[in-house]
Amino acid sequence: METQLDQRLPLLQNADVENKIVLLRVDHNVVKKGTIEDPFRIDQTIGTIFNIVERGGRPIIMTHIGRPRDKTGKIKVDKSTAVEPIAEYLERKLHTKIYCPTFRPEGDEGIKSIDTSINLAVKNLREKKIGAIYLPNTRWFQGEESKTGYRDDFARQLAGLADVFVNDAFGSWQPHASTYHITKYLPSFAGYLMQKEIQNLSQVLQPERPFISVVAGAKYNTKIGPLNEIYKKVDKLILGGIIYNTYLCAKYDVSISGIEREDVEAAGNLVEMDKKHHKILELPYVYESDTMEGKIEGRYRVRSIKEFRKGAKFPYILDIAKESFE
Known part of the structure; x- marks a missing residue:
């Protein structure tokens, strides 16, 4: 049974991404103890990444990994929940250079902000000197899951990096800064995996x-x-x-x-x-x-x-x- 997407849903294929920085939220939560357990989720998003690049877009990719924030709100930043293994996998898969910026965490409070050290990498991305940027684990940032105004602060920082936002993280349904609040500040579109999963969900409902x-x-x-x-x-x-x-x-x-x-x-x-x-x-x-x-x-x-x-x-x-x- 073929289902149609809701016409109100903005789609990646209708987005103007030429010469634009595209902030892409994915669900690459496949790393355990610093190793990729199964690359299936990564592979499922390659169609979206490829489409963005083929149409002249410059991707900045982000995902969450694990639960580095404990029940008391303390955030543990370490290699076991880092994105580098994913970036390395994508480099091999896509034959391109992916840059992973680093930001200093503030003890147990995680990373408080995206500082200006990323500006050179964004410039290199616009000039095609690198193929993509992969941001640190979104849950390392204080504002990602915070219940205070930090969420909007973090969302504005993310928006300041890009021109367009694409959500391809159907499995990341929580309304966090990188999935929900970001849409207040950038034109936002559904990636190909998101579209596919919504169609699958429609088949479940009917x-x-x-x-x-x-x-x-x-x-x-x-x-x-x-x-x-x-x-x-x-x-x-x-x-x-x-x-x-x-x-x-x-x-x-x-x-x-x-x-x-x-x-x-x-x-x-x-x-x-x-x-x-x-x-x-x-x-x-x-x-x-x-x-x-x-x-x-x-x-x-x-x-x-x-x-x-x-x-x-x-x-x-x-x-x-x-x-x-x-």
């Missing part, structure tokens, strides 16, 4: 039948609302990753390492809904591991859901095992 949805992810608390709404629309639902683990904890009253108690309590609503409607396809086997680092030989095994009995405790559950499909 699905063909039978409709089976697969939902997975690393965080349950951010997906509670959408998951409950998807449940109402689907004929059958398959869960994976942390979401499946949380559901299993709630249904069978077991403990799995890394699963928060408050998430299990929230998943109880989903369990109760499914007792009535029976939509969740419970796949029978999972990978149990002694570590979250993956399937390390000798440190993981296949577990049957039949072993999940009240009060049982399990180490990390990585995901659904291939034996579920045999």
